[in-house]
Amino acid sequence: MAQTLTQKIIARACGRPSVSPGEIVTVKVDLLMGQDASGPRRWRPRLEELGAKLWDPSKVVVVSDHYVPAVDAQSAEILSISRRFARDYGVQNFFDMQGISHAIMPERGLLRPGMFVAGGDSHTPTAGAYGCYAAGFGATDTTAIAITGETWTTVPETIKVQIDGELGPDITAKDVMLWLCREMGMENSFKSVEFTGSTVRAMSMSERLVMSNMAAELGAEAGIIAVDDITIDALKSTGGDYEGAEAWVADPDARYCETVTLDASRLGPQVAAPHAPENTDDVGKFGTVKVDQCYIGACVGAKLEDLQMAASILRGQRVAPDTRLLVAPATVRVTEKAAADGTLATLTAAGAILLPSGCGACAGMGAGIISEGEVCLSTTNRNFQGRMGHKDASVYLASPYTVAASAVTGQITDPRELRASTRSAA
Amino acid sequence: MIIAGRAWVFGDKIDTDVLAPGYAMKLPPEGLAQHCLEAVDPNFAKSVQPGDIVVAGANFGLGSSREQAAISLATLGVGAVLAKSFARIFYRNAINIGLPVVTIDLTQEIAAGDLLKLNLAAGSMTRLKDGYHRDLQPMPPHIIDILEAGGLMAQLKRKRGL
Numbered sequence: 001m002a003q004t005l006t007q008k009i010i011a012r013a014c015g016r017p018s019v020s021p022g023e024i025v026t027v028k029v030d031l032l033m034g035q036d037a038s039g040p041r042r043w044r045p046r047l048e049e050l051g052a053k054l055w056d057p058s059k060v061v062v063v064s065d066h067y068v069p070a071v072d073a074q075s076a077e078i079l080s081i082s083r084r085f086a087r088d089y090g091v092q093n094f095f096d097m098q099g100i101s102h103a104i105m106p107e108r109g110l111l112r113p114g115m116f117v118a119g120g121d122s123h124t125p126t127a128g129a130y131g132c133y134a135a136g137f138g139a140t141d142t143t144a145i146a147i148t149g150e151t152w153t154t155v156p157e158t159i160k161v162q163i164d165g166e167l168g169p170d171i172t173a174k175d176v177m178l179w180l181c182r183e184m185g186m187e188n189s190f191k192s193v194e195f196t197g198s199t200v201r202a203m204s205m206s207e208r209l210v211m212s213n214m215a216a217e218l219g220a221e222a223g224i225i226a227v228d229d230i231t232i233d234a235l236k237s238t239g240g241d242y243e244g245a246e247a248w249v250a251d252p253d254a255r256y257c258e259t260v261t262l263d264a265s266r267l268g269p270q271v272a273a274p275h276a277p278e279n280t281d282d283v284g285k286f287g288t289v290k291v292d293q294c295y296i297g298a299c300v301g302a303k304l305e306d307l308q309m310a311a312s313i314l315r316g317q318r319v320a321p322d323t324r325l326l327v328a329p330a331t332v333r334v335t336e337k338a339a340a341d342g343t344l345a346t347l348t349a350a351g352a353i354l355l356p357s358g359c360g361a362c363a364g365m366g367a368g369i370i371s372e373g374e375v376c377l378s379t380t381n382r383n384f385q386g387r388m389g390h391k392d393a394s395v396y397l398a399s400p401y402t403v404a405a406s407a408v409t410g411q412i413t414d415p416r417e418l419r420a421s422t423r424s425a426a
Numbered sequence: 427m428i429i430a431g432r433a434w435v436f437g438d439k440i441d442t443d444v445l446a447p448g449y450a451m452k453l454p455p456e457g458l459a460q461h462c463l464e465a466v467d468p469n470f471a472k473s474v475q476p477g478d479i480v481v482a483g484a485n486f487g488l489g490s491s492r493e494q495a496a497i498s499l500a501t502l503g504v505g506a507v508l509a510k511s512f513a514r515i516f517y518r519n520a521i522n523i524g525l526p527v528v529t530i531d532l533t534q535e536i537a538a539g540d541l542l543k544l545n546l547a548a549g550s551m552t553r554l555k556d557g558y559h560r561d562l563q564p565m566p567p568h569i570i571d572i573l574e575a576g577g578l579m580a581q582l583k584r585k586r587g588l
């Protein structure tokens with residue numbers, strides 16, 4: 001039977017030649033990720049109550065990213081819980097304040113195409129960029145997986161998102177995903193999304209991670225991209241396992257429940273208005289919105305390439321006087337590389353303020369949250385009411401190019417226009 | 427697994443704030459459950475009987491990931507939820523805490539107060555007064571096991587002889 005990539009991965013994980021949408025199956029989990037907010041502090045009391053160990057510590061990843069660095073005694077205690085858990089339960093893949101889980105896993109070569117990845121975080125689908133089925137699970141689910149290595153799942157229907165054409169200058173995967181949030185809505189529950197087409201094939205891994213990450217905003221359980229040479233090169237460069245990886249593609253005649261198509265060559269910069277990613281429109285519609293804060297951060301929007309995008313706009317520019325630009329690189333390795341290649345110097349020369357790697361303002365837990373009535377333009381992935389601070393603050397979402405350009409002008413700005421005006425002034 | 431009780435019929439998009447309202451979230455589970463569905467039916471929590479069955483429309487349980495949404499229904503003794511569709515996290519949470527959930531659209535056929543009988547393993551739903559029958563997608567044995575144990579943690583405990 002012809003199968004989508006989603007079906008192929010689930011079939012492999014449940015030890016069957018094929019599966020059909022709607023079937024409920026038991027799968028073996030290849031990788032379990034828990035972060036500091038939802039992992040060890042929820043697992044430990046239950047494991048102790050059951051007298052249980054981890055089914056296989058080598059398949060468990062623990063990342064402290066939500067409460068880092070500790071800002072009060074309570075968050076310090078949560079971080080200690082993760083450290084003690086990793087030590088007592090033998091978790092080698094423990095990343096303590098090293099960055100955000102969804103950026104750490106690809107960076108450290110932990111993903112292998114075809115894996116069934118379960119994570120205690122709603123943006124676990126990010127790993128789908130590596131040809132994995134990766135989905136978010138609640139604390140009871142992840143506890144059970146931690147003990148048994150298994151979980152049950154309903155085989156989802158798959159939506160094919162076919163994107164063709166060349167993206168224009170300063171147009172990114174983030175713009176594509178914001179546009180898709182508007183077109184597809186955010187209620188694609190129990191569905192998997194597979195991104196395909198020439199635009200996706202041309203994207204770097206960094207951009208593909210944005211696509212899969214924001215499958216979560218579509219409400220989908222997974223957002224998967226088939227393996228190709230770009231995937232395999234990324235696995236090689238991070239020491240990841242790429243043997244047999246090329247097999248993880250959908251069958252050409254697989255059946256999809258729906259196909260969404262996009263001509264990428266026509267897409268301009270997109271901005272999502274408060275308080276949902278689906279409130280997206282062309283950047284030109286927001287020309288008079290003044291911004292108090294620009295934020296370049298999160299798993300989705302602060303990878304090395306995202307910082308480089310921002311730097312390409314900010315080179316030789318200054319952040320507007322009544323605006324602040326905060327940059328929280330996604331991982332410490334991103335910081336290291338951005339320091340080595342001059343990206344950080346470009347950002348700070350423009351007036352950017354550097355923050356530690358972690359979820360920070362994106363989760364509303366760390367540095368960079370905003371007050372009542374303030375407006376923030378952010379490279380993060382969701383702008384639900386109250387998420388980044390006060391409930392009466394406004395968060396808009398955009399690409400790193402658009403956020404950087406807006407930091408220069410102090411209002412929401414089309415990065416292409418800023419470049420054009422800089423050129424004509426020169 | 428056999429469930430029998432009266433039907434309570436609701437519409438589309440019953441969200442987690444309707445099931446477990448934010449303003450009551452600090453109450454203990456029994457207290458919180460008294461507010462379950464009150465925004466759409468103030469009588470529900472007072473009148474629902476153990477075994478009663480919730481019949482609803484599309485996207486039941488959308489919203490936050492709070493497990494209390496499913497726990498409140500179970501605390502009131504709801505025997506099962508039959509809905510046209512479910513939000514994924516609610517669906518998983520429900521099974522994990524031992525509340526049967528079945529995807530089927532019965533909002534047109536079934537009226538409030540109808541007495542229903544479900545056989546989840548066999549996959550059948552019968553209305554007692556006239557024998558009206560619908561097939562349900564049968565639940566696989568391991569899901570039935572979780573439900574019969576009273577949820578995932580209870581099942582793990584039992585498996586480990588605790």
Ligand code: SF4
Pocket residue numbers: 065100101102121123297298299300358359362363380381
């Ligand atoms: S950066 Fe934001 S979206 Fe990403 S894992 Fe952290 S809180 Fe979630």
